[in-house]
């Protein structure tokens with residue numbers, strides 16, 4: 583074995599480091615002649631193709647048909663951070679691509695997780711009326727009864743999920759899940775938000791193929807990568823090469839100040855520095871505040887925060903999320919104290 587001691591240019595190390603590259607990585611890269619921060623960034627062109635994800639093409643055709651026919655879509659979300667970011671990505675992305683879409687989010691205390699028949703009934707009874715399509719994000723792969731109920735009520739169902747399926751799949755119209763039988767997508771670790779993002783990439787390609795817009799005039803889905811990064815880190819999925827690429831691109835956009843108003847507001851209320859945004863901020867500052875809404879209250883607050891374009895409203899919602907998170911911390915603290923108090927007599931008796 584031969585070791586080569588390199589002497590990286592301090593100027594290049596500094597350039598890379600100030601662009602957010604880890605100090606050790608900056609030394610290694612500079613030692614190999616990398617001088618520009620862009621060279622250190624993985625490129626979006628190396629992202630795995632949506633064509634590799636089983637049934638993403640069928641989902642894209644179904645959604646393109648629905649948009650062309652003026653049909654209505656309803657996203658059924660999940661009440662954790664992955665589900666909330668996936669819902670915001672679906673709402674923003676589908677609207678950019680011309681769809682009429684709103685959402686329903688199940689509640690931990692009243693409906694429980696997933697597309698249950700009770701949630702399907704809620705969807706059908708919304709004030710806006712029964713939608714033509716239900717799109718699940720970050721849930722649905724186990725919702726056999728819910729899909730049956732949706733069909734009874736005349737709604738079609740697109741399931742987007744990343745959870746491991748059981749032996750029997752629901753009879754949905756389309757299922758996109760890298761972990762379903764027959765899917766050879768090389769990254770099995772996509773989060774729920776990543777799966778939805780891939781469906782949007784496939785839908786945009788389908789619309790391009792239909793001549794709805796050309797490559798130059800197509801909506802910029804990369805504006806959603808901040809949300810993809812947050813959901814992916816918060817869901818603690820494995821950061822394989824494809825997920826690392828999604829997260830790195832999202833973080834880069836954040837550091838450049840290109841992010842959703844809700845994310846900007848969450849950085850502000852948590853006192854985290856946007857110019858140095860990293861995985862820690864997503865996993866330990868933003869993620870827990872979104873998750874607290876689903877644990878203690880209603881994830882609607884989280885989804886509204888992530889999907890509003892109004893900066894003032896985003897800030898108010900971020901403050902609500904911060905308050906809910908404080909309450910969660912208080913509850914945990916009291917539980918710890920009670921547990922300790924209950925243990926003390928036992929320890930004294932030893």
Ligand SMILES: [Mn+2]
Pocket residue numbers: 664665720744773774817
């Ligand atoms: Mn998830």
